[in-house]
Amino acid sequence: MEKRVYNFAPGPAVLPLSxxxxxxxxxxxxxxAGSSIMEISHRSKTFDRIITGAEANIRKLLGVPxxxxxxxxxxxxxxxxxxxxxxxxxGSGKPADxxxxxxxxxxxxxxxxxQGEAKPAWDGKPDNFIRFPKQEELKLSADPAYVYMxxxxxxxxxxxxxxxxxxAAPLICxxxxxxxxxxxxxxxxxLIFACAQKNAGPSGVTLVxxxxxxxxxxxxDLPSLxxxxxxxxxxxLLNTPPxxxxxxxxxxxxxxxxxxxxxxxxxxxxxxxxxxxxDAIDESEGFYQGHAAKDCRSTMNVPFRMPxxxxxxxxxxxxxxxxxxxxxxxxxxxxxxxxxxxxMPVEGVExxxxxxxxxxxxxx
Numbered sequence: 313m314e315k316r317v318y319n320f321a322p323g324p325a326v327l328p329l330s331x332x333x334x335x336x337x338x339x340x341x342x343x344x345a346g347s348s349i350m351e352i353s354h355r356s357k358t359f360d361r362i363i364t365g366a367e368a369n370i371r372k373l374l375g376v377p378x379x380x381x382x383x384x385x386x387x388x389x390x391x392x393x394x395x396x397x398x399x400x401x402x403g404s405g406k407p408a409d410x411x412x413x414x415x416x417x418x419x420x421x422x423x424x425x426x427q428g429e430a431k432p433a434w435d436g437k438p439d440n441f442i443r444f445p446k447q448e449e450l451k452l453s454a455d456p457a458y459v460y461m462x463x464x465x466x467x468x469x470x471x472x473x474x475x476x477x478x479x480a481a482p483l484i485c486x487x488x489x490x491x492x493x494x495x496x497x498x499x500x501x502x503l504i505f506a507c508a509q510k511n512a513g514p515s516g517v518t519l520v521x522x523x524x525x526x527x528x529x530x531x532x533d534l535p536s537l538x539x540x541x542x543x544x545x546x547x548x549l550l551n552t553p554p555x556x557x558x559x560x561x562x563x564x565x566x567x568x569x570x571x572x573x574x575x576x577x578x579x580x581x582x583x584x585x586x587x588x589x590x591d592a593i594d595e596s597e598g599f600y601q602g603h604a605a606k607d608c609r610s611t612m613n614v615p616f617r618m619p620x621x622x623x624x625x626x627x628x629x630x631x632x633x634x635x636x637x638x639x640x641x642x643x644x645x646x647x648x649x650x651x652x653x654x655x656m657p658v659e660g661v662e663x664x665x666x667x668x669x670x671x672x673x674x675x676x
Contacts, residue, residue: 318660321638322466322613322651323489323510330571331563331655338559349559354552362559363548369565373575376498376521383520383540384548384558389416389488389507392518393423396460396484396503399530399540401428406457409433411450411476414441414465415644416486421460433459441468443605447477456481458502464490464610466510466651467642469603471610475500482526490612491519492568493654494579502526508557510612511653513564516557568654578654579611585652586611588665592672599672603647617647624648627671636664 319326335349342349345358352358367382376382385391401408407429410421413436424430433452434445452459459478464471466489475483475497482502491506498504503522509515522540530541536550537543543550572578590609593600593616601617604610618624627648631639641647652661 315635317635317637318656318663319638320636320650320652320656320660320664322642322649323507323653324515325510325651325653326655327514327560328564328567328571328655331560331567334563335560350556352555354549354555359555359558362555362562363553366558366562366565369562369569370519370521373492373565373568374496374498374521379524380498381520381522381524381527381544383522383543384553384561385518385520385543386516386554388515388518389486389505390419390423392486392505392520393420394426395538395540396420396458396505397424397427397430398534398538400482400484400503400526401430401457403531404428404457404529406455407431407453409450409452409456409459409478409481411445411459411461412436413444413462413470413472414468415642416465416467416488417460417462420462420486424460428457436470440603441465441470442603443608444470444472445476447474450476452478452481458482458484460484460486462486462488464488464493464612466610466613467615467645467649469610469613469615469649470605470608471612473607482523489653490610492565492575492578493582493612495575508561510651511655513561514557516554517561519561564655572654581658582611582652582654585656585658585661586614588661589614589650589652589668592665592668595669596672596676599676600668612653613649613651615641615645615647615649617641621646623675626675630671631664631667634663634667636660636667639664 411434412432421430433450459481485501485504487504487506489510492511505520508517527541530539593602603615639648641649
């Protein structure tokens with residue numbers, strides 16, 4: 313087997329090694345099933361144990377209240393940009409308020425506008441998306457259908473610290489890139505969604521946590537697979553779910569519960585990892601230029617730049633030679649970015665921080 317590198321990709325992203333090893337063992341023949349996990353029926357008792365186990369783990373990790381459904385869907389977060397508006401905005405006669413803090417919330421409001429009136433309650437574009445707004449900066453509608461936010465913008469590297477107060481309006485959250493990175497007060501949200509391929513598993517499945525009363529807003533004239541209520545009534549089995557991806561989500565949530573010890577412990581590890589990189593940036597005296605305001609810095613995605621494109625190219629090449637890989641920034645903004653999701657080992661971040669200091673010393 314080739315040597316594994318430290319993979320700082322933004323998603324699909326690094327998975328826990330113990331999970332990959334368990335997948336490897338089960339791939340040929342899942343214990344008790346007589347078949348590969350990729351071959352078993354989604355209607356079988358074996359898969360029922362997997363999907364109910366994954367849901368139970370998610371409920372335990374996040375403390376999901378009983379009046380919320382946990383759904384396993386397909387189509388990724390982009391699918392949810394439209395689906396949220398289809399179910400909660402379309403035909404409501406109300407506007408939807410969007411807190412636009414970066415690329416992904418910007419794409420979400422664009423999708424919502426195809427279904428109704430969607431307006432920015434705050435737009436960080438004039439400040440180049442370096443922060444989240446303060447509560448008093450939000451310009452909320454009198455009676456919005458919902459208020460939408462993205463908890464962590466992977467490209468800009470900004471992450472919310474305190475949930476906005478939205479009154480009676482349900483708060484909708486795209487948590488694709490920081491689900492399970494820390495404890496979350498689920499009861500403050502009407503709906504949370506997250507594609508799995510950053511912190512929860514492989515690409516192919518999207519987690520949706522939705523409050524029961526919001527299911528009643530889904531219009532009966534929506535196609536079944538675009539209707540939250542129908543998907544919930546069918547327990548995510550309206551059509552064949554991404555069985556393999558759900559199975560890996562079960563393993564990842566097992567890992568979070570049993571090996572990590574829950575989300576409070578996971579948050580401590582994530583804060584420690586992020587501090588290593590931000591310290592290297594802050595101590596570089598401007599050689600490394602971070603993007604986000606310090607009080608909004610992400611613990612998941614750390615974007616930074618150097619004084620020249622040539623230096624950035626050399627940095628990426630030399631980092632890869634040390635098995636520190638996939639550190640290039642998003643194609644839309646360039647620069648560098650270290651994505652340090654839950655499964656990124658502490659030692660990988662330690663090695664990156666050490667290399668950053670060495671590179672700075674040689675090239676400053």
